[in-house]
Amino acid sequence: MRRSVEPEQHLSAPVLAAYSYCETVTGQQARNFAYGIRLLPAPKRRAMSALYAFSRRVDDIGDGTLDAAEKTKRLEETRDLLTRVRRRDVAEDDTDPVAVALAHTATAFPLPLGGLDELIDGVLMDVHGETYETWEDLKVYCRCVAGSIGRLSLGIFGTEEAARHSERAAEYADTLGLALQLTNILRDVREDAGNGRTYLPADDLAKFGCATGFHGEEPPPGSDFAGLVHFEVRRARALFTEGYRLLPLLDRRSGACVAAMAGIYRRLLDRIEREPESVLRGRVSLPGREKALVAVRGLSGLDARGGLRPNLRRRA
Structure with missing residues (x-):
């Protein structure tokens, strides 16, 4: 069953700011996907931006210049963030806007968060030279x-x-x-x-x-x-x-x-x-x-x- 999505006027200032950050990331870096995301109503658009911003972070770690061991460490730290999201252990005033936005999205929509674990697994394949x-x-x-x-x-x-x-x-x-x-x-x-x-x-x-x-x-x-x-x-x-x-x-x-x-x-x-x-x-x-x-x-x-x-x- 679909969860209810909070109207924008009911979102707290920290959550709105977190979503705004994710929408900026999406607009600047999602060179193809942004055109489709813009067609969505605001709650879905915000949620997709949060999903994109998290995915972008994972991809950037995999594509970066760090050595394989450090990439693996950072990817596992990112996986730890997913654990916090699942446990609803991300406060609205957390300093990581992507974490705040993704945590709110996970409460508003039935996200199968295991898919983000799969994404991390796939980027680890890149890191390991599969x-x-x-x-x-x-x-x-x-x-x-x-x-x-x-x-x-x-x-x-x-x-x-x-x-x-x-x-x-x-x-x-x-x-x-x-x-x-x-x-x-x-x-x-x-x-x-x-x-x-x-x-x-x-x-x-x-x-x-x-x-x-x-x-x-x-x-x-x-x-x-x-x-x-x-x-x-x-x-x-x-x-x-x-x-x-x-x-x-x-x-x-x-x-x-x-x-x-x-x-x-x-x-x-x-x-x-x-x-x-x-x-x-x-x-x-x-x-x-x-x-x-x-x-x-x-x-x-x-x-x-x-x-x-x-x-x-x-x-x-």
């Missing part, structure tokens, strides 16, 4: 760092319709997270290689002659790099198709938020498909005006019941 032999192996990582966020978001988005189909809704949210993460992996192939990370499955790399990795703006000699990218794009598209089955289970504005966030990544995927080697020359991105257009289409592309209109089904 590699992935098969897609099944990579899916474990993607579910930790992205599928978990989809399931957590569902706790904020959730409606009575989603509650009636909770198991399927969670599966669709998880699958959509996998689609977004695989798109991220394709987009960041060169950047990740420069940081000593390889996410694409080793058997896929070997199949297309890319086992030597990516070390510059040109594909490995003799490889079928375009074939590799198109293979992964098809996989991502299948995940998007399955994940989009979540949308009719959400209310209009929550569905619009998801459609906007996923739509931005679908357009990134289109660009990568058209010009596979572009990911070796730099990060593929969309201009702000195109992201805004996708967000508007997400809001207008849903009917009153949350179902997809044909134009949104063709291109989110």
Whole structure:
């Protein structure tokens, strides 16, 4: 059962300040997700910002310049914060605004906080230099760092319709997270290689002659790099198709938020498909005006019941 959400005028000044901080972090750093989050009503928008700010902290530890031992220590300290949130042991005047905002969100919405433990587990895989032999192996990582966020978001988005189909809704949210993460992996192939990370499955790399990795703006000699990218794009598209089955289970504005966030990544995927080697020359991105257009289409592309209109089904 959904918990009641406090009206904004009933929130204390420290809680409002904590949420304001998280919304600032989201606006400045969530270059794609922020466009969807803006479509939500204030309580859900604040909650999603708290979730993003915590996730951003975890990611920043994993991507930082500290050695592996110190990263592990800090990630476990962050896990300790989750324990405090579960125990409702975070005071409103705590000096950590992310802790205050997340603690309030966890009382206002039925957040499956174990998903944030999964996120930490996934970032620890990065810290420990995990590699992935098969897609099944990579899916474990993607579910930790992205599928978990989809399931957590569902706790904020959730409606009575989603509650009636909770198991399927969670599966669709998880699958959509996998689609977004695989798109991220394709987009960041060169950047990740420069940081000593390889996410694409080793058997896929070997199949297309890319086992030597990516070390510059040109594909490995003799490889079928375009074939590799198109293979992964098809996989991502299948995940998007399955994940989009979540949308009719959400209310209009929550569905619009998801459609906007996923739509931005679908357009990134289109660009990568058209010009596979572009990911070796730099990060593929969309201009702000195109992201805004996708967000508007997400809001207008849903009917009153949350179902997809044909134009949104063709291109989110």
